[in-house]
Amino acid sequence: MLSLMSSDVSxxxxxxxxxxxxxxxxxxxxxxxYPTAIQFSDQVPFADLLADADRDFSSGADxxxxxxxxxxxxxxxxxxCNTVITSQHGQxxxxxxxxxxxxxxxxxxxxxxxxxxxxxxGGGTPTFLRPEEIDRLSKILHDAFDFAPDAEVSVEIDPRxxxxxxxxxxxxxxxxxxxxxxxxxxxxxxxxxxxxxTYEMTADAMHWARECGYTxxxxxxxxxxxxxxxxxxxxxxxxxxxxxxxxxxxxxxAHVPWMRPAQRIxxxxxxxxxPERKLNLLKLIIQELTGxxxxxxxxxxxxxxxxxxxxxxxxxxxxxxxxxYSTKSGLSxxxxxxxxxxxxxxxxxxxxxxxxxxxxxIDAEEIPVAKGALLTAEDRRRREIIxxxxxxxxxxYAALGENFGCDFPRAYAAEIARLAPLADDGLLELSPxxxxxxxxxxxxxxxxxxxxxxxxxRTAGRHSKTI
Numbered sequence: 001m002l003s004l005m006s007s008d009v010s011x012x013x014x015x016x017x018x019x020x021x022x023x024x025x026x027x028x029x030x031x032x033x034y035p036t037a038i039q040f041s042d043q044v045p046f047a048d049l050l051a052d053a054d055r056d057f058s059s060g061a062d063x064x065x066x067x068x069x070x071x072x073x074x075x076x077x078x079x080x081c082n083t084v085i086t087s088q089h090g091q092x093x094x095x096x097x098x099x100x101x102x103x104x105x106x107x108x109x110x111x112x113x114x115x116x117x118x119x120x121x122g123g124g125t126p127t128f129l130r131p132e133e134i135d136r137l138s139k140i141l142h143d144a145f146d147f148a149p150d151a152e153v154s155v156e157i158d159p160r161x162x163x164x165x166x167x168x169x170x171x172x173x174x175x176x177x178x179x180x181x182x183x184x185x186x187x188x189x190x191x192x193x194x195x196x197x198t199y200e201m202t203a204d205a206m207h208w209a210r211e212c213g214y215t216x217x218x219x220x221x222x223x224x225x226x227x228x229x230x231x232x233x234x235x236x237x238x239x240x241x242x243x244x245x246x247x248x249x250x251x252x253x254a255h256v257p258w259m260r261p262a263q264r265i266x267x268x269x270x271x272x273x274x275p276e277r278k279l280n281l282l283k284l285i286i287q288e289l290t291g292x293x294x295x296x297x298x299x300x301x302x303x304x305x306x307x308x309x310x311x312x313x314x315x316x317x318x319x320x321x322x323x324x325y326s327t328k329s330g331l332s333x334x335x336x337x338x339x340x341x342x343x344x345x346x347x348x349x350x351x352x353x354x355x356x357x358x359x360x361x362i363d364a365e366e367i368p369v370a371k372g373a374l375l376t377a378e379d380r381r382r383r384e385i386i387x388x389x390x391x392x393x394x395x396x397y398a399a400l401g402e403n404f405g406c407d408f409p410r411a412y413a414a415e416i417a418r419l420a421p422l423a424d425d426g427l428l429e430l431s432p433x434x435x436x437x438x439x440x441x442x443x444x445x446x447x448x449x450x451x452x453x454x455x456x457x458r459t460a461g462r463h464s465k466t467i
Contacts, residue, residue, distance in 0.1 A: 020444075022275065024447045025467040028447060030463075031320065031387075031449050032322045035455055036463075038455075038463075040372055041372070044371065048347075053109065053342070064120070064333045065119045067120070067121050068124065070338055071125060074194065077262045079262075081123065092128060092133055113144075114145055118153075121156060128158075131168070154177035155170045157180050157209075159197060162204070171212045178216075179218040180245070184222065184232075184236050185236040186235065206245070216307060219243075221240070222251050223251075224255075224272065224273055224281070227271050228273055228281060230277070233281055234288070237285065238288075241292050249300060249301050249324055250285050250300055252300070278467075298325050349372040350371050353370065384400070389445065393437040415452050419451050444466070
């Protein structure tokens with residue numbers, strides 16, 4: 001038996017049978033949104049997306065801003081992010097020019113100066129920017145927005161080419177949270193994924209962040225990478241525990257070579273772990289992290305009990321978006337930069353994914369949205385259902401029925417019926433009043449959410465596998 005920490009208690013996690021892994025390990029979304037990005041279309045009238053954004057800007061609510069900084073000096077072969085691989089650092093300065101122009105295009109639609117409650121820098125590698133360029137980015141953002149006194153400002157950090165000056169520059173901007181890419185400390189696994197990063201590099205990055213006042217530090221780990229095994233990953237987890245980050249995002253490697261050709265090298269090598277080994281790695285992760293006092297959050301995050309993420313889960317105000325699990329529920333997202341995604345209560349918008357196309361649109365004085373989705377009333381209901389499963393691990397039928405104005409068990413009888421096999425396998429509990437994800441079901445949470453996805457039959461083959 002393994003121990004899995006819930007919001008405030010330790011629960012026994014039954015041994016997971018390999019036959020269940022084989023049964024449910026099918027392609028499915030990660031549900032960082034619903035509908036998922038695959039449903040976004042370039043046929044949605046931009047005027048309709050803009051009208052929805054304008055209504056959102058007029059609400060007076062705080063805003064969450066995501067800034068995509070796409071540049072990396074080298075390609076990590078496992079990566080499925082939208083990146084620009086270059087050693088030409090001059091591109092970053094020009095990119096800041098375009099970010100400033102994009103913000104100015106949006107400002108024409110702001111009824112007033114908007115206030116940021118949350119700001120996230122992703123990529124790519126945000127620390128590809130030089131410290132002086134980070135300071136310029138800070139001025140661009142502070143000139144355009146007010147920052148809430150308790151704004152959560154987070155940045156993704158690559159420790160490999162980092163200096164203390166980078167960390168300090170983002171701190172001057174307002175950053176109080178940092179997410180460090182680690183993946184695996186084993187040198188052989190690092191070589192296989194084309195990402196050499198010593199323990200000392202990561203320790204230095206963490207020390208610099210702590211020293212200048214970052215209040216929460218996250219590590220990203222990935223299991224299922226080439227050449228990983230129980231012995232080497234156990235050593236990685238021991239080193240992680242020595243550094244004691246506040247949070248961990250522990251992702252199952254998403255093998256999507258049809259989307260990311262660099263991943264085909266793993267197929268040629270035959271170096272990916274077997275399903276049995278991958279399951280053992282997952283068991284090891286749960287055992288080691290919960291044994292060290294981390295709380296399991298949703299499907300792939302862990303946090304110390306004192307961290308805001310664990311507190312948000314206890315208080316049922318956790319949310320999930322394109323950056324993963326978040327403590328700031330209810331904030332609309334304005335995405336800036338190439339490929340970034342914006343989200344409101346009624347729509348999604350995605351910018352041009354290609355850097356040259358992004359630049360051309362801005363040069364033409366156009367907001368660079370390439371596609372999007374307008375949510376129907378039923379989309380919104382299903383989004384709420386799926387996010388309740390992903391964040392709270394349960395559905396309260398009466399509360400949802402009151403919110404939706406319907407008899408929930410009757411309205412969604414077909415979806416609930418689809419879950420009967422998972423209930424029979426001990427992954428969830430179905431009662432007349434609620435759906436409850438059982439401890440073993442946490443590993444299959446994507447499968448549970450899929451029962452309520454009205455688009456799944458059209459998109460299932462385009463996702464990574466769920467486990």
